[in-house]
Amino acid sequence: MLNRIKTLASLFLELGPRWSAFRLAYAFRLRTGLIRLQAPQYKWSDRPLKHWLKPNIPSDSDSYAQWRKQNAPAFFPNVGAGSPRPDYGTTAIEEANRLLGGELKYFSHIYQKIGFPPNWNDVILSDSEGSLPTSSEILRSRRTLPQNDMTKHWSQISDDSATDIKFIWEPNRFAFVYTLVRAYAVTQDEKYPQAFWGLIQDWADKNPPNTGANWKDGQEIALRLMAWTFGFYTFIHSPSATSERISQFTQLVAAQAERIHANIGYAISTRSNHTISEAFGLWMVGLLFPELKDAEKYFNLGKRLLEEEAKKQIFPDGSYSMYSLNYHRFILHLYLYAIQLGELNHDNPSLRAALLPFVAKQSPSLLMRLLRAGEHHPRNDGIGFSDELKISVANSIQFLSCLIDPITGHMPVYGSNDGALVLPLNNCDFADYRPLLQLGSVISTGQPMFDAGVWDEDVYWLCGIESLSQRERVSEGRVRGNFPQGGTYILHNTNSRAILRCTDFTSRPSHADQLHMDLWMGSDNIAIDAGTYLYSGKGIWRNGLARTSAHNTVTVDGKDQMTMVSRFTWTNWAKGKVLKHTENLWQGEHDGYKPVRHKRTVMALEGDRWLIIDDLEANESHHYALHWLLNDVPFTQNKNSLHLNYEASTYKIQTGLTNGTGKLSILRADPKSTLGWRSRYYSHKEPAISLLFEVTQPIAQFYTFFGFENDFADSYLSQIKRL
Numbered sequence: 033m034l035n036r037i038k039t040l041a042s043l044f045l046e047l048g049p050r051w052s053a054f055r056l057a058y059a060f061r062l063r064t065g066l067i068r069l070q071a072p073q074y075k076w077s078d079r080p081l082k083h084w085l086k087p088n089i090p091s092d093s094d095s096y097a098q099w100r101k102q103n104a105p106a107f108f109p110n111v112g113a114g115s116p117r118p119d120y121g122t123t124a125i126e127e128a129n130r131l132l133g134g135e136l137k138y139f140s141h142i143y144q145k146i147g148f149p150p151n152w153n154d155v156i157l158s159d160s161e162g163s164l165p166t167s168s169e170i171l172r173s174r175r176t177l178p179q180n181d182m183t184k185h186w187s188q189i190s191d192d193s194a195t196d197i198k199f200i201w202e203p204n205r206f207a208f209v210y211t212l213v214r215a216y217a218v219t220q221d222e223k224y225p226q227a228f229w230g231l232i233q234d235w236a237d238k239n240p241p242n243t244g245a246n247w248k249d250g251q252e253i254a255l256r257l258m259a260w261t262f263g264f265y266t267f268i269h270s271p272s273a274t275s276e277r278i279s280q281f282t283q284l285v286a287a288q289a290e291r292i293h294a295n296i297g298y299a300i301s302t303r304s305n306h307t308i309s310e311a312f313g314l315w316m317v318g319l320l321f322p323e324l325k326d327a328e329k330y331f332n333l334g335k336r337l338l339e340e341e342a343k344k345q346i347f348p349d350g351s352y353s354m355y356s357l358n359y360h361r362f363i364l365h366l367y368l369y370a371i372q373l374g375e376l377n378h379d380n381p382s383l384r385a386a387l388l389p390f391v392a393k394q395s396p397s398l399l400m401r402l403l404r405a406g407e408h409h410p411r412n413d414g415i416g417f418s419d420e421l422k423i424s425v426a427n428s429i430q431f432l433s434c435l436i437d438p439i440t441g442h443m444p445v446y447g448s449n450d451g452a453l454v455l456p457l458n459n460c461d462f463a464d465y466r467p468l469l470q471l472g473s474v475i476s477t478g479q480p481m482f483d484a485g486v487w488d489e490d491v492y493w494l495c496g497i498e499s500l501s502q503r504e505r506v507s508e509g510r511v512r513g514n515f516p517q518g519g520t521y522i523l524h525n526t527n528s529r530a531i532l533r534c535t536d537f538t539s540r541p542s543h544a545d546q547l548h549m550d551l552w553m554g555s556d557n558i559a560i561d562a563g564t565y566l567y568s569g570k571g572i573w574r575n576g577l578a579r580t581s582a583h584n585t586v587t588v589d590g591k592d593q594m595t596m597v598s599r600f601t602w603t604n605w606a607k608g609k610v611l612k613h614t615e616n617l618w619q620g621e622h623d624g625y626k627p628v629r630h631k632r633t634v635m636a637l638e639g640d641r642w643l644i645i646d647d648l649e650a651n652e653s654h655h656y657a658l659h660w661l662l663n664d665v666p667f668t669q670n671k672n673s674l675h676l677n678y679e680a681s682t683y684k685i686q687t688g689l690t691n692g693t694g695k696l697s698i699l700r701a702d703p704k705s706t707l708g709w710r711s712r713y714y715s716h717k718e719p720a721i722s723l724l725f726e727v728t729q730p731i732a733q734f735y736t737f738f739g740f741e742n743d744f745a746d747s748y749l750s751q752i753k754r755l
Contacts, residue, residue: 054301067187071294073242076287081279084286089323097275100282101268105320106376109496110217112266117217118497120489123459124214131208132227138202139451140462141713148227149234150203152246153182186247192599196568197245198450198714204235204246206259210456213266214489225270228263229277236280241287250292250299251306254313255454257288258369261320286324289317293330300337303539304354305363308345311337312366319377319415338370339421345539346424350431351518353539356447357435360428361468365454367425368475371417372494378416422476429472432465433481434513434522435531437555441466441487444531444550445563446520447542448578448600451714458489463712474499519608523618528553528640532632534608534620541602544593546622547632548583551738553640556678558685558738559584560661560720565711567599575599576706586630586646586734587657593624628654635751642738643751649731658687658734661710662721664700672696674723675741682741687725689734690752694727 061067082091090096110117127137134148146154181189191197209228216224239246246252264281267273292310299306311334317324318331345353345363352360435443441464451462458467466487473481474491480500491499514521519535533548551559562582566573576582580592593606606624611631613619621631633645648656662685666677673686687696699708701719710720725734735752737745 054297058298058301062187067295068185071185071187071242071291073185073240075240076236076283079241079283079287081283084283084324084326086323086325086327091279093275093279096282097278100278100323103323104265104268105322107261107265107320108372108376108494110493111213111262112269114220117214118488118492120486120492121459122218124211125218127211128208128215128224128227131211132223136203136208138199139714139716140453140456141451141716146203149231152204152235152238153200153244182244184244186242186244189245189248191248192568196566197248198567200245201249201252202451204239205252205255206231206235206263207255207453207456209259209263213263214457216266222270222272225267226272228267229270229272229274232260232281232284233277236284242291247291249306250295250310250313253288253292254309254316257285257313257317258454260285261316282321282323285317285321286326289314289324289330290326293326293333296333296337303344305345305359307337308341308363308366311335311341312370315370316373319373335417338367339418342367342421342424346428347515347517348427349515349517350424350427350429351515351520352428353518354447355518355535355537355539355542356449357432357443357445358449358452359447359542360432361465362452362454364425364428364432364468364472367421368471369455369494371422371425371475374416425472426476429469429476431513431515431518431520433469433473434515435520436465436469437552437557438466438482439555440464442555442557444557445561445710445712446533446545446548449564449711449714450567455490457493459486471495514613516610521610521613521618521620523613523616523634523636525636525640525642526638528636528642530618530634530636530642532618532620532634534610534622536607536609537605540600541594541605543578543583544580544596544602544606544624545583545585546580546593546606546608546624547585547620547630549632549634549644550584551642553681553683553738556681556683557663558676558683560663560710562661562706562709562720563711564714565709565717566715572706577709577711579706580624581657581659582661582706582709584660585632585658586648587659588625588628588630588648589655590657591625593622627651637739637748637751641740641743641748643748644734644736644738645752646732646734646736648733651730653728653730655726655728656732656734658725658736659707660685660687660723660736661708662723664710664719664721667721669698672725673745674698674721676721684739684741684743684745685723685736686739686745687723687734687736689725689727689732690749691731691733692727692729694725694732697724697726698722699724 081096085091090099130143132148134145135143136146136150137143212224212228241247268278292313296310296314299310313334314330315334315338318327318334321327347353352363432443437443441460443465453462460467464487466482466485467490469481470487471490471494473479474495488500519533521532521534523530523532529552531550533545548561549559550557550561562577564575565577567575569576579596580587594602595604597603606622608620608622611619611621616636617633619631619633621629628648628650631647635643637643646658662676668675668677672688673684676683676685699722702708702722707722707724708720709717711717735749737748739745
């Protein structure tokens, strides 16, 4: 009971009284069923298209379809253009054909045979943890939601049960629509638009409004609408796009936008990417479907939230408040998409006319400026986004450019990684961030960041082929940077770099990873972050890789640096502090183990050698465990050192104590713990090498040396005296 009180007190102090009050009120709405009255279940036929449209818009199918084709707001010019697409390979065709054959790629990584159309409430499982099997595994089990869950109101379905709801949501995001569009652009084969319209019809038949798991999360709905509209603008002129299908499509969009709007307060309370994605969904529907009676309300609220959340969630140094690189990519895809789509519609007279009455109500002074400006209205006319938002996005692209390896496109797997990829518009691997940074650079600076490659395809779709004709790259002054607000620091050597985590959290932590360090030797990520694997796995795999023990740092008495009270919530946030940062030295500490003090010093030595010192100090004995997670390559062990045998080099890692003796363990893919595992894709784990050095005493000073095969680490330990 006392621990529960402490936890609640910590949540109140860290998240504030308004958050606490909202969550209490929301829990009351759930338990009393009030939320079911506010967003009731109904049949599609109960609210036909006429229910959603403004009075002056025709609602019979033929008239509406004709009106829609003639009055559609602008969309990305290459979507549905019919012009030849540059040669980016045939991957999209192969993937689209596999979809039509009943195979879907889950979390941008593993194909599963799910049927066509799929069972929209089907969960595919293999092992006891609930992860997806590899493509070579034949045996697998399938689990469908209980029948009563499929008929329940969405508020009555748990997102934290034995069935990981993300496995249900993945196909329902309709990310495969982008693949159908890309395949159609190459082949003009009508089977792809036929698949698009057929899948939407089947989804509507199996998912009546506000019923079942696929209505539970506004973010999932927003991503689905984003994919749907991309396909809608591509396939609206296809022979399979009948008037009835076009009319039904708008009806489905309107119902889902209403669902987002009805519960967006919950998304706002999460202080996360959910707010941005749901705001984006409302903004997009309001922009692209001005014929809806609530279009202006959705557009205005969505735009206001997008502006506000950019200020709140993107730190001034460009880092992201969720402390997750994959979620940072997630929100940047949404913002870049919105910026470009807003620009395309900026000078749309019909949209401007539709917005004028709403603008007049909200801001008469802005209305007067619009009327005086005529067709050349100001850039803050309510359609385009502010310069402040665009600067935040540009800062984010700059931040990520400092972390990327330009040869592979890879980054550290910092923070939560749930496999989300908002814009799968290219043939690159999920772990490759070059498509995002190429797109972001073109939109932010007008110039690409990388030479030509398959990562250009995002730019083709969102910006047009002419944007790729300017091949002068942005300057190379992007490789160094420190980002204290996000807690990311970079220390460079000749051809290597250390990336460190240390922050005084100002928003909810993602992982308990204070003083974690990634080490890159060229493009070889030697010391790695474990990633995420599963949010709702069993036992140790219940977001187990978010814990301190999975990171490259020191644990004390087997505890985390903070208190995990749920899969996504930490209390008693550890406060990190940087003590020193020069060209060749970084030093920081955190207070997560009070009264034990943990200080880490990282030194860049000559010729891409590194020395890391971890000082632990307390008045009583404690169990200290230094952990390094290393990339899974062939290795040899010799007493307290390890040799990692890469093709081009052999790297040496040696660890020990300057004041005592300890126990060294090497674990690879340990079946009983999270040690020796990494996850680069959600639901998929692979072996890694855990080096663990343990000791029990009051004061300990660990050293770790990273160098090369023939180095004598002891000759470098004299550097410790510099401290």
